[in-house]
């Protein structure tokens with residue numbers, strides 16, 4: 001998802017022959033660096049203008065790009081057309097191929113150069129042929145680099161008098177509504193759609209559309225009242241790669257050449273202007289209201305998209321899911337219309353669109369991918385568990401050995417303890433029950449001597465027992481070093497290894 005304002009590009013057409021012959025005053029100056037266009041009210045008495053009375057001094061408009069013929073004069077017309085294309089074409093085509101909906105619409109008074117800029121003239125290709133060539137060059141590059149399969153289809157319709165005409169249908173086909181997908185705001189089926197494989201095929205369909213269009217416009221007035229929409233649908237199938245599953249991208253590029261606003265139908269009674277003009281004026285004023293509502297500071301305004309077919313067609317392009325470029329065409333000498341166009345262009349530049357990538361991932365492939373990931377995780381878990389199990393077995397064996405060894409030691413200590421107890425009992429008994437000395441005194445000297453020897457022997461035996469006892473005690477008291485045996489060290493090392501595995 002990305003947010004982008006409507007890009008607004010203003011193109012000033014050169015003075016017409018009529019304007020040159022009448023020495024019409026050039027009212028516009030452009031500051032390319034600052035991307036500003038300054039309009040000066042016409043000198044007093046030269047033109048009767050509605051705005052002249054309200055706008056006294058020059059008025060500055062800020063836009064994304066401004067093109068004036070003088071800037072390109074020295075390089076010729078071809079470089080001007082190419083320069084405009086470079087500011088618009090790659091942005092729209094790359095966005096559409098990424099999977100974003102895109103729209104280019106022209107806006108401006110009658111004779112300001114909308115058709116000249118979009119279609120071009122003989123020998124001077126406009127934006128549409130350049131976009132077509134660029135689109136197919138990019139498709140060729142992507143298909144070569146990624147194995148993607150990209151299909152493009154075209155529909156051309158005209159909105160006139162609140163009716164939509166299918167310009168690629170040989171028999172007249174019209175609808176009173178434009179069906180738009182509620183969730184995607186996408187132009188739905190209902191009009192003929194043809195697959196195209198190169199820029200030449202697009203050109204052929206556009207020629208057919210222009211022929212059909214002639215039957216529907218009030219061309220005796222020399223003005224295009226209908227709004228022409230060319231819709232390219234781009235469908236991409238991107239095959240599965242090592243990194244991602246297969247996917248599908250569906251986007252569109254919508255190009256609208258809007259009809260002209262006819263002031264005469266407002267000023268005059270209307271009897272000599274066609275009904276198409278009034279309807280066209282109505283749809284353009286609804287468009288102006290949509291732009292004004294979207295840029296109004298009041299948040300609770302209803303955007304009047306549904307008040308005309310044109311604004312329903314432009315719904316996603318203005319404040320919706322689309323990357324949009326507005327090409328505002330102006331005449332250098334007509335203050336009223338140029339002022340009005342610049343005002344709406346500057347306002348449109350503030351409209352924020354939120355564009356969403358129209359990408360569908362294949363669930364089958366993504367499930368397969370997820371399954372692969374889970375399987376490989378399980379396999380590595382299984383290997384780790386096996387290693388834990390082996391270490392645990394080793395630890396258990398060592399513990400079992402130690403247990404046997406210590407059980408033996410405990411048994412031997414117990415028997416030593418019993419022996420010591422017996423010795424102690426005898427020694428204590430000898431101490432508590434000494435030999436009768438009176439009897440000894442009475443006896444002869446030989447008896448006295450053997451008595452002394454007997455006491456000495458008893459004492460020696462007692463001393464020996466005490467020493468043994470002390471030795472045994474020494475053996476029983478287990479020093480910390482006793483735990484520093486190789487086996488215990490083994491256990492410690494194994495445990496540490498086990499802990500690190502669990503980490």
Ligand SMILES: Nc1ncnc2c1ncn2[C@@H]1O[C@H](COP(=O)(O)OP(=O)(O)OP(=O)(O)O)[C@@H](O)[C@H]1O
Nearest residue numbers: 013014109110111112113114115116223224259260
């Ligand atoms: N940048 C330009 N350089 C040279 N000639 C131009 C340029 N822009 C417009 N013109 C000429 O001005 C005339 C009117 O242009 P165009 O038909 O494109 O106007 P438009 O806005 O489409 O008018 P309408 O809405 O009434 O059809 C044409 O003769 C066209 O060749």
